[in-house]
Amino acid sequence: MGKTPRLIQSIERSAAILEIIAQEGGSAHLWQIAAISGIGKTTIHNILRTLDHLGYVQRRPGDMRYHLGGRILNLSRIAGDDDGLRTRMRPTLEAIAHASGATVYLGVPSGDEAVYLDIVGLHDPVVCASRLRRREALEGSAVGLVFLAFMPGLGRRLRTTRAHALDAAVLQEIETVRIRGYALDIEAYRPGEHGVAVPWRENGEVRASIALTGPAADLPRYRLVRMAWMMMKHVEQATFNSVE
Numbered sequence: 001m002g003k004t005p006r007l008i009q010s011i012e013r014s015a016a017i018l019e020i021i022a023q024e025g026g027s028a029h030l031w032q033i034a035a036i037s038g039i040g041k042t043t044i045h046n047i048l049r050t051l052d053h054l055g056y057v058q059r060r061p062g063d064m065r066y067h068l069g070g071r072i073l074n075l076s077r078i079a080g081d082d083d084g085l086r087t088r089m090r091p092t093l094e095a096i097a098h099a100s101g102a103t104v105y106l107g108v109p110s111g112d113e114a115v116y117l118d119i120v121g122l123h124d125p126v127v128c129a130s131r132l133r134r135r136e137a138l139e140g141s142a143v144g145l146v147f148l149a150f151m152p153g154l155g156r157r158l159r160t161t162r163a164h165a166l167d168a169a170v171l172q173e174i175e176t177v178r179i180r181g182y183a184l185d186i187e188a189y190r191p192g193e194h195g196v197a198v199p200w201r202e203n204g205e206v207r208a209s210i211a212l213t214g215p216a217a218d219l220p221r222y223r224l225v226r227m228a229w230m231m232m233k234h235v236e237q238a239t240f241n242s243v244e
Helices: 009-023 030-037 041-054 070-079 082-100 125-131 142-150 152-161 168-180 221-242
Strands: 066-068 103-110 113-120 135-137 183-186 193-202 205-215
Touching: 009 030, 009 041, 009 066, 030 041, 070 152, 082 103, 082 113, 082 205, 082 221, 103 142, 113 142, 142 152, 142 168, 142 183, 142 193, 142 205, 183 221, 193 221, 205 221
Parallel strands: none
Antiparallel strands: 103 113, 103 205, 113 135, 183 193, 193 205
């Protein structure tokens, strides 16, 4: 038998806290974590503050519990069933593509980047294949701005990995997206192309983003706003169906 490795206590305790939150159904009060773990409340509070800063746990307005955060759920998704998510969301993508006549993408966070799992309405198979699974900077597209606006842990992580990625203009755009609920792309990502992206939530947490793109001449700003509301209605219906 090999020797027991020397354990780093803070990491061991952090893992225990995350496991307790998961075992309690994805959320737990500080006192519950302390009672189950036997770790002092002050120590737990300090660890939770760090995990919150990194996006592994989060607090919700008016809720004293600590919930598993978007970053750890993102890791779970990466290791999980992307095909299942693609299958679930395909009817919604097809409905939006039919209503708009535009190309529709399903994007998910992957680390501190975004990746596309599905595309509907793009008829060139070579271009479609090149865009699927392509990774892109979160701050570089409407899809990424949705994640930065509604998954705060990603923004904090991005400041760690790419310190100068979020300049004043990007931060202002993130706040605008948070207020209005959707992100616009006015030739920001690809010349001659406009787009709009909306979040898709599961159990109240953003899990994916759906984007609609097309030629700028076909999608002026006023039409993008109309498309955003249409997309949100389809996404709301998909969310409702998923919990039935």
